[in-house]
């Protein structure tokens with residue numbers, strides 16, 4: 035173990051634990067209205083297929099910036115046969131600054147065809163959903179992410195950028211502003227009668243923001259690789275690396291020179307970009323590649339089970355890093371993760387969640403999978419679009 039990286043997890047029950055204490059959902063997918071009051075411990079949600087377990091995790095994922103764990107259109111989330119009010123998620127959460135009320139939902143006053151999410155913090159409208167990253171940090175694993183190492187780089191970038199929000203909430207604003215400028219530049223180029231000064235201003239913004247994004251990713255990769263040197267029980271050790279032109283420039287030259295290089299590359303690629311509809315260089319072209327250290331194998335060549343174990347290992351290492359750096363692990367949303375682990379890995383996962391002091395939300399159809407968690411987690415049953423906390427545990 036690297037001596038410089040001695041992680042001291044805070045004791046469980048620490049007041050710094052990030053946790054949802056009350057969750058209310060209205061007209062959210064299968065739920066007309068549901069409410070759950072819980073303590074800071076991990077939460078196990080069990081119920082039959084289609085009962086509404088993932089929908090609850092999705093509702094919690096909206097307590098952080100972005101499109102939630104399914105990346106669904108906001109209007110798709112409105113309960114079919116619900117009234118026209120749009121879905122709402124309200125939560126009382128425990129943050130590092132104390133309890134906070136968060137409310138969010140689809141903005142039904144937006145123009146037709148425009149999808150917008152509104153956020154309220156302690157009743158007051160928030161300037162932008164990015165402020166959610168100042169209060170809570172969330173990470174999730176879903177069955178759809180089983181192909182994360184095989185599919186395109188955009189999923190890996192999203193996964194990794196979300197991890198970066200934890201230590202650096204400003205990263206959420208940076209990424210969203212960069213993507214907004216990227217879309218705006220593509221729109222202007224497509225119109226073919228773009229104002230040169232306006233394009234230059236957008237490229238200036240993309241160069242500064244883009245290199246800041248690459249630098250934040252680089253800093254997280256370095257810290258996360260240190261954290262990954264320590265295997266969590268039977269989970270494999272992972273090593274991450276960034277691959278992309280801007281990432282290479284940042285290693286070869288000072289940040290300001292890398293900004294100049296990106297600005298020049300954007301200016302030079304306008305014609306090409308107007309045809310492709312994108313931008314030839316920038317952090318949106320980078321990839322985050324992972325290796326299975328113990329097998330010395332790229333993640334993409336590992337077996338399905340090994341890839342899943344790697345993803346869990348990275349998520350746990352990140353949670354450990356964040357707990358060590360900020361005093362509180364992120365809230366973890368682990369959809370159907372337990373069912374795919376053998377008994378030893380399941381027990382190791384539960385032990386690690388408890389050692390981290392993380393409020394993890396775990397779903398499954400079979401309660402017996404969660405037996406090793408007894409006494410350390412709270413259990414709720416999901417059925418008929420309702421969720422009920424078990425009084426016996």
Ligand SMILES: Nc1ncnc2c1ncn2[C@@H]1O[C@H](COP(=O)(O)OP(=O)(O)OP(=O)(O)O)[C@@H](O)[C@H]1O
Pocket residue numbers: 062063064065081082083084085086087088089090110111112113114399
């Ligand atoms: N907009 C919507 N309006 C009403 N119901 C919806 C909407 N979107 C999804 N549903 C329904 O919500 C139900 C619960 O889905 P969810 O994915 O939460 O189930 P689950 O308990 O996680 O199931 P599984 O164990 O199969 O993963 C499904 O029957 C789905 O069809």
